[in-house]
Amino acid sequence: MHPLLSLSVFGLLLPQALMRVVDSPLNCIPRRSVPSNSNNALLFWEEGVFNYSAMLLREDLDLLVVGAREAMFALDLRNISKKITSVEWKASPKQVRDCKRKGKDAETECKNYIRILHEMVDGKMYVCGTNAFDPACKKMSYADGNLALMEPEDDGKGKCPFDPFQRHASIMIKNDLYSATSMNFLGSEPVLMLSPYVNPLSGPIRTEIKTSWLYDPNFVSMASMPDSEKDDNDDKVYLFFSETAVEFNCYSKLGVSRVARVCKGDEGGQRTLQKKWTSFLKASLDCPVPGSQLPYIIQDSYRWCDPSLHWKECVFYATFTSQSHTSEISAVCAYRMSDISKQFSEGKYKTPASVETSYITWVTFSGEVPEPRPGACINREATNSEIKTTLDLPDKTLQFIREKPLMDQAIEPIGGRPLLTHKGAAFTQIIVKQVQALDGEKYNVMFIGTDQGKLLKALHNEEMFIIEEVQLFTPPQKIKILKFSNKMGQIYVGSDISVVQISPANCERSSTCFDCVLSRDPYCGWDKVEGKCVSVSSSQSVLIQDMKGNAxxxxxxxxxxxxxxxxxxxxxxxKLRCPSPSNLAKLIWKRNGIPLPHSPEDGLLILDDSDNNNNNSGKYSCLSVEKSKAGEYETIVVNYEVIISLENGGVTQAQSSGESHSGLIVAIVVLAVCLVLLLTWRVVKRHINLPCDRTKEKGEEPQQTRDLEAKDASVPLAAETPNKHTNAGDAPCQRGPTRKE
Structure with a gap:
């Protein structure tokens, strides 16, 4: 690689990554952390079934339809722990054998993973599965409380992935399926494809198999936008994904985030781009996290639209994670639909160019752009110029879009920076809901899933504020899908091991008025009459609520x-425990009303050292001090009465120093007496051997006594002339006959 090219890559990326470092909300901390045993969630799972990663809300039937491995479930939308019905769809034995012969694992890969669930116009459902690396699709009906799969079976290639662990995206519009996946077994032919339902004989429309179109992509999500009030041909489908960048020359592959779009009325070209998209354009998505020199990679997106505003005011919220192994920061960026649309309709294009005859780099195209504009939909203005469909587009326009599908400028997020950055578990899924608070204002609340099974609830109100993080799955599992039912006002979460239903408002977690108001949750308010934190939507009382944290x-x-x-x-x-009601609060300990110099967060340690006259008995209080923009608020979390007790369990005041020393002296004296007695006994035992031979007659004098008398009479004699009976007298007493060896 040319050294100037590699430097140019970081020259382009570094300024974007380092801009606005000061004002960025780095590492936003959740105010409250809720463990799984306190999440108030409803759970569904079935023995032997895994990968609950496809969901379809059927609010007309009060059902949550869940696609898992080899099965579909219809659950009660009010309480998902109640299963209404289910149906199995397993791969055939032949498909399993073929899958195993191709080197795939029989227990994990050679199964039928349900990946696509969409509602059709007639109320039936369209279901696709990996089918042991032979993807297939079927219609599914729900009648009389039962799910039933219908024949015939459709070929799922280009609709559903072969690999159950490969990312994909799809959307169904008027029974037309738009899908982004791989066309072949190896996963080396990525496509964005339209499978028409009304006119299937016309054949699918798809992308070119070129790295300039799609280069090792990871598809994330799709969304439909009207883009016009009168002409359906001008409506568009947007695809969010990441891929290897072609515009940067690096020693290793560099990932970038993209958004692409196609027109619903696209029929392909007449000669050039036959059965291929003539409207496929893509642009980079920038989510500039301060301190990062590499682009962040998109993981999910969610389209939010205010029904009272124009479609151009819609906003796409997206989660991003770092592609660097040294960073644990995730981010959320938001993009205006108007900015995305303007980039595609007015922006400049990139074009490949040769450098020193050996390298290909992508530069801004500065030549003449043909008419009609490459990538534009066939709108009313185009039809007035005798171009009725994409089949009428000139080859010059089609050749241009075939070689130059990439826009020059990246799409910047709202405010030029992330709405939220958080260190820890990686963000996966996101949904956004608008809630009207008691002040009459509307606030967007984000629900963000992580790869550790946590659901974050965040509020965007001038600044980003994470209300709480809730642990949903134990052991931790990656959140693979999020759905929100407007009818039920409930959130549904899918993972590999189970499905969870949780309410967006869990106001009962706040036990005090301060805690309720400082949580800044638009769903909750403090009821002074009831003396508890309640849901705003379910209360008729006058509640206390302040979105700036004014308690x-x-x-x-x-x-x-x-x-x-x-x-x-x-x-x-x-050790005195003090459970903090907030991760943003500081704990303060007081003893008998006097603040202690050190207030540890994990609990207060008390050592009773009576020898130093340090009596630690008394009243201890733990207080939580939390700041908001409106002020600082102090509440008592717990009170303790500490009492010094005797070893035998009786309650008394601390012992005096003198009593403690007296007890120690007595113990030492007793120990010394015991030692003296023990030594005395050992000395006596050494010099006096008691007779134990009871077989002798009473008149017989013991030999040992005679020896002692002789010894006492003449010590020198005993020393010079040894007594021949000494050995016999000194021999140990025998309690039985001595055995001869």
Whole structure:
């Protein structure tokens, strides 16, 4: 590679990555962390079934239809733990054998993973599965409380992925299926394809198999936009994905995020681009996370539109993760539909160019752009110029779009920076809902899934604020799909192991008025009459709520926190726990009303050292201090009454220093006496051997006594002339006959 080219890559990326570092909301911390045993969620799973990654809301039937491995389930939309019915769809034995012969794993890959679930115009459902690396599609009906698969079976190539672990995207519009996946077993032919339902004989429309169109893509999601009020041919389908960049020359592959679009009225070209898209254009999506030198990679997107505004005011929210292994930061960026549309309709194109006859680089196209504009839909203006369909487009326009589908400028996010950055678990899925708070304003609340099975609830109100993070799956599992039912007001989450239903409003988690208001949750408010945090939609009372965290309207007197009694023995350590109601709060400990110099977050340690006259008994209070833009608020979390207790369990005050020393002295004296007695006994035992031979007559004098008398009479004699009976007298007593060896 030419050194100037590699430098140009980082010259383009670095300024975007480092801009607006000061104002970026780096590492936004959730205010509250909720464990899985307190998430108030409903759960569905079935033994032996995995990969609940396809969902279809059938609000007309009050059903949540879930596609998993080799099965589809119809669950009660009100309570998904109630299964209404299910139907199996397994790969045939022949398909499994063929899959195994091709080197795939029989237990994981050679199964039928349901990947596509869409509702059709007549109320039936269109289902596609990987089918042991032989994708197939069927219609499915629901009647009399039962799901039933219908024949015939359609070929699923280009509609559903072969590989169950390969990412894909699809959308159905008036029974026409738009899909982004791979066309072959190896996954080396990525396509964006239209499979027409009304006129299937016309054949599918698809992308060219060229790296300039799609280069090792990971498809994320698709969305339909009207783009016109009167002409359906001008409506468009948008595809979000990531791929290897062709415009940068690097030593290793560099990933970039993209958005592409095609026109619904596209029929392909007459000679050039036959049965291929004539309207396929793509542009880069920039999500500039400060400090990152590499582009962030899109993981999911969600289209949010205000029904009272023009379609150009719609916003796409997208989750991004780093492609660097050294970064754990994820981000959310938002893009205006008007900015995306303007880039495709007015922006410049990139074109490949040779450098020093050896390298191909992509530069801004500065030549003449043909008419009609390459990639434009056939709208009313085009039909007035005798171009009725894409089949009438001139070859010059078609050849241009075939060679130059990439736009020159990247699409910048709203505000030029991420709405949210968070360090930790990687973001996967996102949905956005608008909620009207008690102040009359409307707020967008984001629900973000992570690869660790957590659901983040975040509010965008001048600044980003994560209300809470809830652990949904234990052990942690990647969240693969999120759905929101407007009818039920519930969130549905899918993972490899189960499906979870959870309410967006769990106001009962706040036990005090301060906690309720400081959470800044537009779903919740404090009911002064009931004395609890309640859902705004279900209450008729006057509630306290403030989206800036102003808790000054809360009653001054909070709930009385009864003290908890704790005993500590002399010389022991006692740990006082204080569960913080907020990750943003600071804990302060007080003893008898006086603040302690050090207030640890994980609990207060108390050591009773009575020898130093340090009596730690008394009243301890743990207080939570939390700041918001409106002020600083202090609440009592827990009170303790600490009492010093004796070793035998009786309750008393700390012992005096003198009593403690007296006890120690007594113990030492007793120990010394015991040692003296033990030594005395050992000395006596050494010099006096008691007789134990009871077979001798009473009149007989023991030999040992005679020896002692002789020894006492003449010690020198005993020393010079050894007594011949000494050995016999000194021999140990025998309790039985001695055995001869």
């Amino acid at each position: 000054s309207h809360c009653p001054d007197a909070g709930p009385v926190v009864e003290p908890l009694t704790r005993n500590i023995k002399p010389g022991r350590i006692l």
